[in-house]
Amino acid sequence: MQPEELALRAPAAALRAGDWFETLFRGHYPRIVGLLTRLTGDRFQAEEIAADAFSKLARRPLLLQSHESLTAWIYRVAINAGLDALRANARRRRSEDAAGVERLRTGGEPGALEDLLRRERCERVRAVLGVMKARDAELLLLRSGGMAYREMAQALGIPASSVGTLLARAEREFERRYRARYGDDV
Amino acid sequence: MTQCWSEGELRAYLDHELPARDMERVAAHIRECSGCGGVCHELTVRADRVSGWMDVLPDAAAPTRIPAIPRRARAGRRWAGAAVGLAAAVLLSVVLLPKRSVEIVVTPPGVAPQGSPSAPVSVKPAIIRQETPSQAAPVKPKPQIQYFVALDNEPIETGLVVRVGLNGGQLPADVIVGPDGRARAIRLVSENSGELK
Numbered sequence: 001m002q003p004e005e006l007a008l009r010a011p012a013a014a015l016r017a018g019d020w021f022e023t024l025f026r027g028h029y030p031r032i033v034g035l036l037t038r039l040t041g042d043r044f045q046a047e048e049i050a051a052d053a054f055s056k057l058a059r060r061p062l063l064l065q066s067h068e069s070l071t072a073w074i075y076r077v078a079i080n081a082g083l084d085a086l087r088a089n090a091r092r093r094r095s096e097d098a099a100g101v102e103r104l105r106t107g108g109e110p111g112a113l114e115d116l117l118r119r120e121r122c123e124r125v126r127a128v129l130g131v132m133k134a135r136d137a138e139l140l141l142l143r144s145g146g147m148a149y150r151e152m153a154q155a156l157g158i159p160a161s162s163v164g165t166l167l168a169r170a171e172r173e174f175e176r177r178y179r180a181r182y183g184d185d186v
Numbered sequence: 187m188t189q190c191w192s193e194g195e196l197r198a199y200l201d202h203e204l205p206a207r208d209m210e211r212v213a214a215h216i217r218e219c220s221g222c223g224g225v226c227h228e229l230t231v232r233a234d235r236v237s238g239w240m241d242v243l244p245d246a247a248a249p250t251r252i253p254a255i256p257r258r259a260r261a262g263r264r265w266a267g268a269a270v271g272l273a274a275a276v277l278l279s280v281v282l283l284p285k286r287s288v289e290i291v292v293t294p295p296g297v298a299p300q301g302s303p304s305a306p307v308s309v310k311p312a313i314i315r316q317e318t319p320s321q322a323a324p325v326k327p328k329p330q331i332q333y334f335v336a337l338d339n340e341p342i343e344t345g346l347v348v349r350v351g352l353n354g355g356q357l358p359a360d361v362i363v364g365p366d367g368r369a370r371a372i373r374l375v376s377e378n379s380g381e382l383k
Contacts, residue, residue: 034245037244037245038243038244038245039243041243041244059340059341059343060340061341062339118242121239121242122242122243122244124239125239125240125242125243126243140236140240141240143240144237144240144241144243148203149198149201149203161194162194163194163198163203164193164194164195164196164197164198164199164201164203165192165193165194165197166194167194167197168193168194168196168197168229171229171232171233171236172232174236174239175232175235175236178239
């Protein structure tokens with residue numbers, strides 16, 4: 001149950017901030033870790049970022065007491081931190097990939113080429129997500145994670161009726177940026 | 187011909203995210219409107235392409251284990267902790283602070299009354315307070331309490347007090363540094379605060 005749904009079922013006064021926090025944490029922590037893992041490619045880093053986002057929320061009692069848009073807040077903070085980590089990781093990965101190419105050139109293990117190409121495709125997608133607006137990147141990640149429009153609207157703090165429009169724009173923007181960087185090499 | 191639909195509605199239609207009634211209406215409209223049909227086709231192709239790119243990103247390999255919930259310290263508990271700390275400080279100050287010097291009790295020799303030299307001398311002990319010397323001892327200045335000033339509105343749960351020197355090291359100050367490395371509160375340390383020892 002979402003915190004906002006919880007509020008509809010019980011009087012606001014009867015709910016402690018801890019109840020909201022626990023509901024939000026149990027309901028969204030695994031999903032946020034999943035999104036961040038796809039975004040950063042690093043499960044441990046994803047767990048760290050997600051835990052940090054929830055810790056930030058726990059340290060903001062006024063925000064917890066307001067009970068408003070907590071879901072959107074936690075997704076926004078977590079995805080923004082994930083995008084920051086993605087940009088920070090990019091430089092390190094480039095040097096690692098260069099080392100991988102060198103290993104291939106000097107005779108690598110079987111399957112290493114496929115692995116390198118797969119990683120290259122991942123890095124391209126992540127690089128494009130990293131330069132997009134945070135909300136557009138978040139939309140694409142949420143959608144590719146299998147979220148329904150209603151859930152995406154809740155995570156983004158927008159009306160469900162706007163999701164289709166924003167998603168179409170985000171897809172167009174992603175394709176434009178991808179082609180601008182990498183041409184038609186899909 | 188029925189009314190055209192917006193791009194967002196058509197995108198939602200492709201994801202089967204419109205209400206059932208609207209799904210039927212959009213389907214009927216697309217059959218008769220080549221414009222909306224073209225937009226729908228374009229949206230479908232792009233959505234498939236972007237989906238293909240996004241699917242390259244690997245999923246989390248293992249299900250996420252939910253760790254223990256990071257709880258906020260309850261305000262009541264914080265106040266209780268502060269109250270207990272204050273009470274302990276008061277108790278320690280009562281026990282450990284040096285007591286005042288004990289008053290000196292002097293028993294003077296008895297003075298025999300005149301005219302009755304043979305009478306036995308009865309001496310009653312008397313308590314005489316020693317006079318304070320005319321030259322007053324230097325008054326120790328009362329320590330002036332310097333309170334910390336919070337640098338933000340977030341409650342401080344844990345932190346490390348670090349002594350720093352401001353203004354080129356000439357002005358000592360205490361800074362509470364939080365676990366994230368941010369300075370959370372500061373206080374100036376003056377000479378008469380009793381903390382420059």
